[in-house]
Amino acid sequence: MGIQIVSYAEHHVESVKALNERLRAGGEPSQFPTQHRSTAFPPLPGRGLFQDYFLAVDGDGAARGGYILKHQDFHVGKEKVSLSDFQMPLSEGAVDRTFAGLASQLLFDALKKEPLLLGLGMGGFGEPIARLHKAAGFHMFSVPFFFRVLHPYRFCRRIRFLRRRWPVRLALDGAACTGLAWIGLKGLDLVRGGRLLHEGVTIELVDAFDTWADEIWARHQGEYPMIAVRDGEVLRLLYPAEDPRFRRLLIRKSGQLIGWCVVLDTQMRDHKQFGTLRVGSLVDAFAAPTDAAAIVGAATAYLKQCGVDLIVTNQSHSSWCRACAAAGLLCGPSNFLFSASKALTRLLVASDIRDDQIHVNRGDGDGPINL
Numbered sequence: 001m002g003i004q005i006v007s008y009a010e011h012h013v014e015s016v017k018a019l020n021e022r023l024r025a026g027g028e029p030s031q032f033p034t035q036h037r038s039t040a041f042p043p044l045p046g047r048g049l050f051q052d053y054f055l056a057v058d059g060d061g062a063a064r065g066g067y068i069l070k071h072q073d074f075h076v077g078k079e080k081v082s083l084s085d086f087q088m089p090l091s092e093g094a095v096d097r098t099f100a101g102l103a104s105q106l107l108f109d110a111l112k113k114e115p116l117l118l119g120l121g122m123g124g125f126g127e128p129i130a131r132l133h134k135a136a137g138f139h140m141f142s143v144p145f146f147f148r149v150l151h152p153y154r155f156c157r158r159i160r161f162l163r164r165r166w167p168v169r170l171a172l173d174g175a176a177c178t179g180l181a182w183i184g185l186k187g188l189d190l191v192r193g194g195r196l197l198h199e200g201v202t203i204e205l206v207d208a209f210d211t212w213a214d215e216i217w218a219r220h221q222g223e224y225p226m227i228a229v230r231d232g233e234v235l236r237l238l239y240p241a242e243d244p245r246f247r248r249l250l251i252r253k254s255g256q257l258i259g260w261c262v263v264l265d266t267q268m269r270d271h272k273q274f275g276t277l278r279v280g281s282l283v284d285a286f287a288a289p290t291d292a293a294a295i296v297g298a299a300t301a302y303l304k305q306c307g308v309d310l311i312v313t314n315q316s317h318s319s320w321c322r323a324c325a326a327a328g329l330l331c332g333p334s335n336f337l338f339s340a341s342k343a344l345t346r347l348l349v350a351s352d353i354r355d356d357q358i359h360v361n362r363g364d365g366d367g368p369i370n371l
Contacts, residue, residue: 003064003102005109008036008053015063016055019092026095032066032088041070041237048073048082049234054109056091056102064099065091067106069114070365073229075221077351080229083344084114085365089129107132111341119339120365130337139345141355143316145334146324148300151309154277196301196327198294200254203302208241209248212257220259220288224317225357226348228364230286238284238363251287251298259287261299262363264371265306271370280308281371284363289319296323312371318356336362 008016013034020031038051049072056065070085089106093099111117119138122130133140197203213232221227228234239246239262249261264281268274280303287295296313303311311329314336315321325331338360340348348358362368 003056005056008055010036019063028094032090065102076226083116083118086110086117086119115343117341122337124335133339137342138339140339142334143314143336145332146313146329148311148329154309196297201294202252203298204250206248206250209235224359225353227359258291259295261285277309280311282313283368292319292323293326296327300327315361317359
């Protein structure tokens with residue numbers, strides 16, 4: 001009997017542990033969950049946001065791979081539809097060529113179950129999962145990446161991604177020690193400007209999303225051609241009150257609620273890209289497109305006051321991209337991808353939705369992993 005793809009059940013747990021051991025021994029760092037059911041987004045009656053786990057097992061019952069589907073309600077054009085994010089596909093083919101075709105089998109099994117499939121993140125076009133999506137005819141684009149350096153000396157000395165090559169490393173060290181980095185980046189700030197707290201805008205740090213989130217969602221969700229549902233219930237699942245990492249900012253203008261954002265303030269430790277920098281991340285945000293600049297400016301002002309070295313965000317919608325530029329953020333190379341299956345692409349085309357009208361960020365897909 002060949003490979004079968006089945007729902008992950010409790011009796012599969014030991015075989016998944018054995019799979020993880022084989023992957024680890026072969027040098028593959030990724031590991032499949034050893035809990036058979038999602039703890040963050042369990043399937044519950046009436047809930048639009050949940051995860052399903054699937055396993056690829058052979059005739060002897062040994063796990064050879066698996067994947068996760070994260071189901072979430074989106075507004076696409078005038079329709080509310082459930083889309084499924086193809087997450088964490090893992091195949092023993094990464095360490096054993098006997099299973100080289102399993103990765104494709106996983107993707108096509110997911111497409112059979114959920115034709116309206118999307119992918120977010122993936123680490124760039126060169127990664128195996130991105131190449132698999134491209135081969136399957138998915139529509140793909142990079143979600144723009146924006147950043148602002150607040151402490152030039154620490155940035156030059158600690159940004160691991162840029163320091164991998166010794167000539168660049170020497171140049172960064174020289175710029176840091178001579179003060180050229182400070183002069184250059186401060187000069188750039190002066191040239192670009194960067195309005196942060198707009199007139200009448202105030203920031204309130206709140207412990208949890210409440211009914212006001214539903215009010216903002218109801219008021220503005222129709223202004224986005226494509227967006228994941230961001231009502232209070234969904235936001236409380238994505239950013240639970242008991243998780244101390246998430247800082248929820250409620251933004252008012254002249255006393256009126258206009259939107260919210262979620263930010264992180266993370267002291268990195270041996271990060272593959274950011275080294276030991278203290279990184280502020282604008283993870284998620286929602287408001288009317290016309291208020292995007294006020295929201296991004298407020299988030300930037302808050303993170304600057306926190307003392308972070310670097311601010312980063314990924315934003316796809318054109319209004320939010322312009323808002324990032326208005327707050328003095330620069331656009332850099334992005335490894336955060338949006339990928340839509342053929343069926344989802346047909347729906348986007350039928351609704352006349354351009355890439356820059358889709359509102360996604362690091363709050364979508366896998367969430368703010370690695371941040």
